[in-house]
Amino acid sequence: MSEQTVERTTVAARAAWSAVVRAGATLTITDLHGNQAVDFLVYDAGDTSVRYSAPDTIQAQGNIFLTTGSVLMSNEHTPLMTVVADDVGRHDTVGGACSKESNTLRYGHHTWSQHACVDNFLAEGARYGLGKRDLVSNINWYMNVPVEKDGTLGIVDGISAPGLSLTLRAERDVLVLVSNCPQINNPCNGFEPTAVEMTIGAPE
């Protein structure tokens, strides 16, 4: 990327992060240590009722996986961001965020005290006046969720590696909410959550 870096942040393992990315600017997400799921929501910065829609994104590209060329569509079927580079090849739109509540279903009630992505989204979103009703099915960058012929799906070992990255271009001013996934009960973080890096590049 030749453009000027305007902000570079390391997001600690298990932490939340957010930023407004101006139209035309880029956001590069780097999987520093490999196979770290990055839960991701994006809103129109000027009207947060217009937000990422997994179904609209899937409709628009006719595919459930995200990679270079994928356009992240809003619930009003307008483009929010475009994937302009991707070292990995496919990312998840289906699995949503982990939560303390869904962890009780997936693994058992012993997981209740573990931190989860929904709590990161709620805490970080509250800084912008966003609440629970503003949380919807999110993107999981670097998370591998295949679907078998009979419909069986699951979070399986990742296909990312240390240092791989992807870059998004904002198609309008957008607010990005990120949860650096704290999950330790499935392979989405290789069972050991690690830091990721966020780099905002100036518009070309």
Add this chain to the structure above:
Amino acid sequence: MATATTYGARAHARAQEGTRAEAMPVVPASAWPAPPCEAGHLVWAETVACGNYTHKVLARGTELRLTDLSGDACAHLLLFAADRPWERLNVADTVKVQWNAYLGEGQLLLSDQGRVLATVIADTSGRHDALCGTSGLVRNTERYGDGAPQSESPAGRELFKLAAAKNGLAPRDLPPSLSFFQGVEVREDGSLDFTGSAGPGVSVTLRTEQDVTVLLANVPHPADPREAYTSTPLEVLAWRAEATRSGDPLWEATPEGHRAFLNTAEFLAARGIA
């Protein structure tokens, strides 16, 4: 002119009583000609027109049967915990927790709170979708020329906005929805295969496990490749029955579902509801 005066206008309006339309609610529901339940148990009987919507608050332990009468209905569904809409259908949790992308008999429709909102207790269609959501104004306008509610090709999301508003909810409250009667399958590379309808007369029956607000839109599936906006009426019947209980086969059908039922029972017991 018969309607030139208030008396005439009143008589003209009242003379419409008893008119039957192809798509309409039957009120009271008990007047429905052939109820699929015990006499007097029917609480909702309606035929939803193509490109239209309906909504209802249903008590826990209601069975809700949706029927694709002519083969081109597509029932887009959203569920909210009645009076507590911050708990609502979570499609991602529904497919992830149950390890399956496809909907069908025995599947639970889960909320974001690790609880069950409804269960799918019967399904003669097998063609459903939890991935593509519903249609929107922009894309319907591109594909059919319009997507507004009053147009010939209303978008599902525009209808959901209206149904939501009538339940005190705003567009921000609308999460991704499910749809029944038009199938989508996922190929290995993640691309989608639209398998369409299973034909006329098929139905899906849901059982409510909490008091729920039901929003339904009957519009073409967004991945329906046909050039014309193709939609036919949807029959909706609901009747008083029983929620799933310990001992029912569904209760312990899967470990994940079992814990969802336990979470739901715990929540209801703590509130003194059931």
